[in-house]
Amino acid sequence: DTEVTQTPKHLVMGMTNKKSLKCEQHMGHRAMYWYKQKAKKPPELMFVYSYEKLSINESVPSRFSPECPNSSLLNLHLHALQPEDSALYLCASSQVGGGLATDTQYFGPGTRLTVL
Amino acid sequence: ILNVEQSPQSLHVQEGDSTNFTCSFPSSNFYALHWYRWETAKSPEALFVMTLNGDEKKKGRISATLNTKEGYSYLYIKGSQPEDSATYLCASYAGNNRKLIWGLGTSLAVNP
Numbered sequence: 216d217t218e219v220t221q222t223p224k225h226l227v228m229g230m231t232n233k234k235s236l237k238c239e240q241h242m243g244h245r246a247m248y249w250y251k252q253k254a255k256k257p258p259e260l261m262f263v264y265s266y267e268k269l270s271i272n273e274s275v276p277s278r279f280s281p282e283c284p285n286s287s288l289l290n291l292h293l294h295a296l297q298p299e300d301s302a303l304y305l306c307a308s309s310q311v312g313g314g315l316a317t318d319t320q321y322f323g324p325g326t327r328l329t330v331l
Numbered sequence: 332i333l334n335v336e337q338s339p340q341s342l343h344v345q346e347g348d349s350t351n352f353t354c355s356f357p358s359s360n361f362y363a364l365h366w367y368r369w370e371t372a373k374s375p376e377a378l379f380v381m382t383l384n385g386d387e388k389k390k391g392r393i394s395a396t397l398n399t400k401e402g403y404s405y406l407y408i409k410g411s412q413p414e415d416s417a418t419y420l421c422a423s424y425a426g427n428n429r430k431l432i433w434g435l436g437t438s439l440a441v442n443p
Contacts, residue, residue, distance in 0.1 A: 219374065257335075257420070257433035271429065305375070316362035316424040317382060320431070322375040 221306050221323035229331050230296060236326045238289040238306030246270075246312020247289040248320060249281060250305040258305060264289060265312035296330045303327050335423050337434035344411050345442050351407045352437040354421035358402030362424040365431060366395055366406055370417040378406075378419075411441040 219240045228234050238247065246265045250258040263271035264283040272281075278300075280292040289306055307320040336355045344350050356364060366378040379388040384399040392409045408415055418438045422431035 255435070257422075257435055260430050263430070273430075314426075314429040316426065317380050319365070319377045319380055321377065322367075324372070324374045 219306060219308055219321050219323035221304075221326050223326060224324070225327045225329075227329045227331065228293065228296065230298070232296075233292070233294045235293065236291040236304055236306075236328075238291075238308075238323055239287055240308040240321070241287055242308065242310075242321065243286075244308035244310050244312075244321070245286060246309045246318070247283060247286075248307040248309070249289070249291050250307065252303045252305060252325070262291075263312060270312065293328075296328075298330050301328055301330045335421060335432050335434040337419075337421060337437050339437060340435065341438040341440070343440045343442065346411060346413060348411050348441075349407065349409045350411055350439065351405050352419065352439075354404045354406070354434055356402050356404075356421075356423035356432075358399060360426055361399045361402070362426045364397055364404050365422045365424070366404070367420045367422070368393075368417045369420060369436070375420065406437075408439070411439075413441045413443050415439060416441045 222237045248263050249261040252258045260273050261275045262281040267283050278295045282290040303325045305325045306323045309318040309320045311318050338353050364381045367375045369375040379395045381397040386397045388395050394407045397404045418436040420436040422433045425432050
């Protein structure tokens, strides 16, 4: 199984809602990533988990809260988002993480988030 | 701060044409260069990881070369097919920040 799955595919939420994005991989990878991508911009790294511990937080606002319950699952909890947070949220995993330059990241198809 | 640039921004070719595009990255403190292919509504798919100056990698009709001294990589597609239509992204690994720095991509459309 070389797939990274993400749910839901689309999410529309109000600014007062609480929602979660989910990501799952069964490749035995030990690093997982959240990216945010806005139209006509490159993917922007948000968080990296390595061996289930948060290793990188790219100064993301606290209204985004990541969680890694185990090595196969990665969640992104959303609360009090702003309309400018509307974007495609991509999850990825890699075999090792931990700053290995050649570690290939495998991506899910993303969740298209719209904040009203 | 690293800047990774890709050109052209978009490209339209006819089926059967061969094509190439460029990824430029800072040559100092280079670690690795990643190429991805991203079809609409699908997951970005890893194509190549390249580290050595002069390296050339091939996957079917797609190949890539790397020049770390001058800071560029070329991606070539031989005999383009409509299924090659996608955005091709490159990313350079920034060792100081332990993350990939992405270009904006080249959007390729192959007309049948």
